[in-house]
Amino acid sequence: MSIDENTLGVPRHRRAARGLPTSSTGARSLRQAQQAGATLGTGYLGMGAAAVTALQAIYGLIFFLVHLSAYPVAAPAIVAWLIYLAVFIGVVTLVAIQGERLTGTVMIVVCAALAVVVVLDFVAIWPLHNVGAYATASISVGFGLLPLITLRPARELVIATSVLFVMFVVAVILTTPITPKTFPQQVSMIGLAILPATIAIFAVQGFRRMIQIELDRVLVQSNVSQPRFAVGMLASDELARLDLAAEKLLDGVATGDVPLPLEPQVASTAASLATELRLHLIEGRRETWLYHAVTESEYLGRAVKLADPSSLAGLLTPEQRDGLLQAVWLLLGDRRTRAAGVSVTLTLGPVVQSNSIASMAGRTVEVPIDVTTTGIRRNRVTPATWSALQRVGDYSTSSQDGSLRLAIRCSVENPADS
Structure with missing residues (x-):
């Protein structure tokens, strides 16, 4: 028996460390929200x-053309702008054709080009000894990282932004005399190149985290309307698999593709299906x-x-x-504040x-619910x-x-009267 089979020899679903099984509908939805190229609103961003x-x-190109006469050698800056525009147009075209996906190889090529x-921009302005005053294409590179934030993992963008920051700092130290007059200009230039991408990374990550939590909550909320005993999403997926297997077996018997009497291997499979169906029926009377809301939630x-x-x-x-x-949900708070x-x-x-009169008449009973928390103070509870x-x-x-x-003292209908 392999590790992917249960004690009956039937393949089982691989389950995540917590929450839903990795093959379930809910888990697939959560994974989609976590993907860098997910379309749950990040496309609009x-x-x-x-x-x-x-x-x-x-704006940067106009600024460059206005100050073009100040460049001792403008060729490197012109080439830099041509490469930048080609990369930007190429990424936009690729996303428009293939959708919101950007492979790792393409990301490496884009970062190398940037x-x-x-x-090249630094080479062009090096003789001017004032990076903050004349940097153009290099500043646009910081803005060029913005569209990539919704297409690639945040850690890659953090690395790219950090490398860009180091390049600017090194260029300023090596080329620009730091004086009370030039220092604010250099800081403003570095901030203009780095801060937009940095802020966008945190904003998109927060948006994705919100989507994941809300999606998980919607999936959990679907359990509220279930009957007293019911199956969850895990059991639903399992039952769908068992139903399909049983349907194929019965259809084979009906059409004659599976001869009677059943071969030992087919009979063993049928017995396994019947046993698993009985187990699910038993579980459905206990859960x-x-x-299901707690065990199938990645959050709870x-x-x-x-x-x-x-x-x-x-x-x-x-x-x-x-x-x-x-x-x-409110007691736990979100992942960021928890x-x-x-x-x-x-x-x-x-x-x-x-x-109460209804309770003494036997129409209702009281279900006590004890909620014990750890690390939650009363003054932190919201209205x-x-x-x-x-x-x-x-x-x-x-x-x-x-x-x-x-x-909590919860008054409910007496199940004996149902």
């Missing part, structure tokens, strides 16, 4: 960046929407622990489920009787979190080891 780059190139542009699965031995989460109404899920060691533990049950908790039920707060602890 790339178009805007290309427009800004084009406008700056026009480095040549910077060197609730909250279990890292910081939330669930203890619900009686599967009481399935008794909550959709409004209560939505409030509980939203409260957990401190190390922050976690939430949800403990549901056992069922108790409340003092939206309290509003979400009110939709779940009555709650009381306390502190345990400096962290917030919540005791």
